[in-house]
Amino acid sequence: MSRQLHFNLFLHDTGHHEASWRLPGSDPYANLSLAAHQHLARVAEDAKFDSVFLADSPVLFNDPGRRPSGKLEPTLLLASLAVTTSRIGLIATASTSYNEPFNLARRFASLDHLSGGRAGWNIVTTAGDAAARNFGLDGQPLHRTRYQRADEFLEVATKLWDSWTDDAILADKQHGVHALRDRVRGIGHRGEFFRVDGPLNVPRSPQAYPLLVQAGSSEDGKEFAAKWAEAVFTAQPTLAESQAFYADLKRRVARAGRDPDHVVVLPGIVPVIGDTEAEARELDAELDRLIGPEYALRQLAHTLGVDPGILELDRPLPRDLPDEEEIEGAKSRRTLIVDWARRDNLTVRQLIGRLGGGRGHRTFTGTPVQVADTIQEYFENGAADGFNIMPAVLPAGIEAFATKVVPILQERGLFRTEYQGATLREHYGLPRPANRLVLAGEGVR
Amino acid sequence: MSRQLHFNLFLHDTGHHEASWRLPGSDPYANLSLAAHQHLARVAEDAKFDSVFLADSPVLFNDPGRRPSGKLEPTLLLASLAVTTSRIGLIATASTSYNEPFNLARRFASLDHLSGGRAGWNIVTTAGDAAARNFGLDGQPLHRTRYQRADEFLEVATKLWDSWTDDAILADKQHGVHALRDRVRGIGHRGEFFRVDGPLNVPRSPQAYPLLVQAGSSEDGKEFAAKWAEAVFTAQPTLAESQAFYADLKRRVARAGRDPDHVVVLPGIVPVIGDTEAEARELDAELDRLIGPEYALRQLAHTLGVDPGILELDRPLPRDLPDEEEIEGAKSRRTLIVDWARRDNLTVRQLIGRLGGGRGHRTFTGTPVQVADTIQEYFENGAADGFNIMPAVLPAGIEAFATKVVPILQERGLFRTEYQGATLREHYGLPRPANRLVLAGEGVR
Numbered sequence: 001m002s003r004q005l006h007f008n009l010f011l012h013d014t015g016h017h018e019a020s021w022r023l024p025g026s027d028p029y030a031n032l033s034l035a036a037h038q039h040l041a042r043v044a045e046d047a048k049f050d051s052v053f054l055a056d057s058p059v060l061f062n063d064p065g066r067r068p069s070g071k072l073e074p075t076l077l078l079a080s081l082a083v084t085t086s087r088i089g090l091i092a093t094a095s096t097s098y099n100e101p102f103n104l105a106r107r108f109a110s111l112d113h114l115s116g117g118r119a120g121w122n123i124v125t126t127a128g129d130a131a132a133r134n135f136g137l138d139g140q141p142l143h144r145t146r147y148q149r150a151d152e153f154l155e156v157a158t159k160l161w162d163s164w165t166d167d168a169i170l171a172d173k174q175h176g177v178h179a180l181r182d183r184v185r186g187i188g189h190r191g192e193f194f195r196v197d198g199p200l201n202v203p204r205s206p207q208a209y210p211l212l213v214q215a216g217s218s219e220d221g222k223e224f225a226a227k228w229a230e231a232v233f234t235a236q237p238t239l240a241e242s243q244a245f246y247a248d249l250k251r252r253v254a255r256a257g258r259d260p261d262h263v264v265v266l267p268g269i270v271p272v273i274g275d276t277e278a279e280a281r282e283l284d285a286e287l288d289r290l291i292g293p294e295y296a297l298r299q300l301a302h303t304l305g306v307d308p309g310i311l312e313l314d315r316p317l318p319r320d321l322p323d324e325e326e327i328e329g330a331k332s333r334r335t336l337i338v339d340w341a342r343r344d345n346l347t348v349r350q351l352i353g354r355l356g357g358g359r360g361h362r363t364f365t366g367t368p369v370q371v372a373d374t375i376q377e378y379f380e381n382g383a384a385d386g387f388n389i390m391p392a393v394l395p396a397g398i399e400a401f402a403t404k405v406v407p408i409l410q411e412r413g414l415f416r417t418e419y420q421g422a423t424l425r426e427h428y429g430l431p432r433p434a435n436r437l438v439l440a441g442e443g444v445r
Numbered sequence: 446m447s448r449q450l451h452f453n454l455f456l457h458d459t460g461h462h463e464a465s466w467r468l469p470g471s472d473p474y475a476n477l478s479l480a481a482h483q484h485l486a487r488v489a490e491d492a493k494f495d496s497v498f499l500a501d502s503p504v505l506f507n508d509p510g511r512r513p514s515g516k517l518e519p520t521l522l523l524a525s526l527a528v529t530t531s532r533i534g535l536i537a538t539a540s541t542s543y544n545e546p547f548n549l550a551r552r553f554a555s556l557d558h559l560s561g562g563r564a565g566w567n568i569v570t571t572a573g574d575a576a577a578r579n580f581g582l583d584g585q586p587l588h589r590t591r592y593q594r595a596d597e598f599l600e601v602a603t604k605l606w607d608s609w610t611d612d613a614i615l616a617d618k619q620h621g622v623h624a625l626r627d628r629v630r631g632i633g634h635r636g637e638f639f640r641v642d643g644p645l646n647v648p649r650s651p652q653a654y655p656l657l658v659q660a661g662s663s664e665d666g667k668e669f670a671a672k673w674a675e676a677v678f679t680a681q682p683t684l685a686e687s688q689a690f691y692a693d694l695k696r697r698v699a700r701a702g703r704d705p706d707h708v709v710v711l712p713g714i715v716p717v718i719g720d721t722e723a724e725a726r727e728l729d730a731e732l733d734r735l736i737g738p739e740y741a742l743r744q745l746a747h748t749l750g751v752d753p754g755i756l757e758l759d760r761p762l763p764r765d766l767p768d769e770e771e772i773e774g775a776k777s778r779r780t781l782i783v784d785w786a787r788r789d790n791l792t793v794r795q796l797i798g799r800l801g802g803g804r805g806h807r808t809f810t811g812t813p814v815q816v817a818d819t820i821q822e823y824f825e826n827g828a829a830d831g832f833n834i835m836p837a838v839l840p841a842g843i844e845a846f847a848t849k850v851v852p853i854l855q856e857r858g859l860f861r862t863e864y865q866g867a868t869l870r871e872h873y874g875l876p877r878p879a880n881r882l883v884l885a886g887e888g889v890r
């Protein structure tokens with residue numbers, strides 16, 4: 001079979017466009033609704049998507065006045081969705097900065113057991129001082145420090161997931177031996193950030209580790225991805241930039257001693273689908289009218305690390321902005337936005353319009369065939385192994401994508417018509433991790 | 446309607462008897478099986494139980510060689526069970542010593558949303574050095590310190606659950622106002638153990654707080670229960686001790702300025718049901734034969750804080766044992782066991798036999814009518830508001846209890862035949878917490 005596309009649905013209550021909740025058909029309580037998420041997951045599963053994904057941050061992230069802001073905790077919500085789906089992968093975001101490795105390793109191992117091997121972890125270091133202040137800190141740790149902690153966090157988590165061998169459980173009723181003691185081992189981890197004895201209190205799960213996903217694209221973020229990630233979410237506004245990112249990341253993976261085919265790169269796209277091009281463009285425009293520009297301006301100023309007063313709606317961005325090096329939050333997001341605004345010579349208002357929908361992700365506006373063509377173009381020209389689908393409006397956007405775009409790609413032989421594998425890693429064509437403690441002959445207690 | 450009994454099913458894979466997994470009908474992988482837990486929850490819900498409950502500790506607790514030891518993380522497992530049940534309450538254990546209040550408050554608020562108001566939290570401080578060593582510590586914090594942290598933890602968690610008012614969300618699409626900003630407030634907590642800004646990133650849930658459950662019965666544990674708990678699990682081997690505990694706890698609740706009727710006391714019982722008394726006793730004996738005494742002896746020595754070498758199977762406990770004050774782990778468990786052994790003049794082997802089934806909880810062995818009679822006796826004589834049902838063997842033990850004992854109690858008008866309320870608190874006849882930040886007019890940002 002030829003190389004196949006992969007699709008992830010980025011779940012986001014009424015849609016990724018920040019004004020989507022204001023559309024007449026939107027349920028403004030969808031962020032808290034199990035039923036709404038069940039429906040989205042089912043549509044994606046019916047379309048044979050590889051996975052669904054929930055973003056997260058341990059802080060009230062958006063202005064609650066402006067849009068649905070509270071969110072259900074992702075690992076719990078996905079544990080619920082595990083019951084109402086049977087094949088699709090379930091990827092939850094969780095922070096390495098504000099969790100303990102033992103607890104989080106346990107939750108993901110549990111989700112993997114509960115879902116029969118469909119768990120994935122989007123590993124984030126969590127930008128922002130507000131989150132830090134929910135955890136006893138005055139402000140966020142340095143960007144570099146957060147990634148150092150993330151690296152050791154993964155070391156601990158993978159050791160814990162390896163602390164039971166696959167064949168540890170004997171369940172010998174006759175002799176009263178449940179597990180073989182020498183196959184359940186302490187990890188005795190002593191590091192800079194963590195000391196963890198182990199073993200984990202959950203046996204090795206169907207996938208061994210959850211699928212490891214990553215989304216930061218700063219220098220440190222990409223090095224982390226090269227070392228640990230098996231799937232990478234990314235945001236690039238043009239084909240050329242996606243190609244450059246793709247090539248760069250695969251090179252880094254090879255340099256880290258891993259097989260570049262064992263990391264799938266998934267740029268985010270916002271498909272805006274109309275039966276005609278005009279219809280698609282009208283949908284785009286309607287959403288942009290619903291964004292309040294003053295609010296968006298404050299958000300933009302925050303990302304750029306400047307005072308909102310220095311931005312003017314109908315002028316370009318000021319020349320003099322803080323460098324990426326000065327940003328301790330989301331470094332790569334800032335650079336992306338600034339480059340885009342400068343290249344296309346956008347006013348602040350135009351920039352806001354483009355960010356409101358895709359937030360820096362590429363918007364594909366057009367007919368189903370046009371959207372499918374662009375996907376294929378990216379896929380066949382070294383820009384993507386698949387896509388992170390971020391519809392501006394939900395559930396309408398994913399229903400349209402599933403029923404109109406997916407069949408075209410299936411017909412072209414680019415996307416599965418049936419699930420072949422059982423686990424999330426099998427969907428993405430990735431190998432199950434070997435047990436590193438067994439390989440190393442380490443840690444037997 | 447007359448005062449009604451309450452029942453909680455303490456979920457425990459193949460049963461509370463440590464040898465239950467070795468019975469021919471037991472599934473030795475039940476601890477990892479969603480289907481097995483779904484079945485237990487469904488049986489309990491069909492019998493109109495108030496709740497199901499999962500114990501937990503963030504450490505590999507049992508010897509994995511001896512019995513199924515790994516456990517799925519309770520909040521995730523209950524999020525799955527929320528989907529396959531519709532009325533029964535879902536109580537998860539979580540530790541105040543090894544979690545951050547922001548993360549845990551969020552998970553329970555999420556579970557309450559996902560389940561439509563059926564979440565409960567069994568609040569534990571987690572005894573033992575082994576758990577501490579999974580979280581960067583050399584050994585457990587002092588017993589007193591753990592309870593001080595628990596107290597402040599609850600202060601933070603309840604503030605977070607109050608950080609959105611019930612009427613915060615307007616969802617006004619026309620004007621683009623989702624929540625009213627002055628009804629979503631930071632909590633600005635600054636304490637000895639925690640500094641947390643808030644607000645929570647989940648709106649106030651159906652029950653406002655999860656049902657607050659507690660199970661420690663040391664002096665500090667009871668004071669904590671008097672202040673915070675709405676339901677109390679406890680273990681007493683005799684009616685007289687249950688009565689004493691019941692009266693003592695209700696007095697403490699009143700002294701703490703709360704209504705004693707707003708705390709339900711639920712002793713644990715292990716019902717061993719046979720169609721005849723002889724049959725019930727034979728089931729009891731069969732299980733005890735399956736316990737390996739050397740292993741049980743080591744466990745007992747650990748609880749008592751002594752070297753296993755000083756215990757002899759066919760002699761009584763030594764006179765000279767560490768006092769409760771010297772124990773930093775589970776204080777009240779130790780005292781219970783020692784008192785019991787001394788009073789009944791048990792050998793170590795006999796003590797092990799009694800502990801193996803109920804682990805200090807009261808075993809009710811007999812016919813369905815005898816078990817129902819004992820339940821009624823406790824209920825009507827100031828010893829219990831209901832029971833924490835801990836069958837020695839599962840699912841058989843709960844199926845027998847549900848189909849044979851429950852109908853007798855329903856016939857006697859002591860137990861519901863239909864759910865009346867929708868939320869877990871309504872099942873237990875407890876009021877929904879008022880918003881303390883609103884009452885205090887505090888924290889408006």
Ligand SMILES: Cc1cc2nc3c(=O)[nH]c(=O)nc-3n(C[C@H](O)[C@H](O)[C@H](O)COP(=O)(O)O)c2cc1C
Pocket residue numbers: 054055056057093123124125126127143214215216217218219220221222233234235268329330331332333388
């Ligand atoms: C599709 C996508 C999803 C993301 N989801 C999250 C998220 O859920 N939580 C989070 O804190 N950051 C999220 N991020 C941000 C990154 O993980 C990262 O924090 C951010 O890019 C800043 O990291 P950097 O400084 O390495 O670029 C996401 C990024 C992308 C492209």
Ligand SMILES: Cc1cc2nc3c(=O)[nH]c(=O)nc-3n(C[C@H](O)[C@H](O)[C@H](O)COP(=O)(O)O)c2cc1C
Pocket residue numbers: 499500501502538568569570571572588659660661662663664665666667678679680713774775776777778833
């Ligand atoms: C029915 C019941 C269930 C319990 N479940 C747990 C549990 O899941 N996790 C835990 O750490 N302790 C559990 N405990 C123990 C108590 O919470 C407490 O830790 C123990 O009694 C020691 O506390 P104390 O020193 O205050 O007595 C349970 C106790 C009882 C009676």
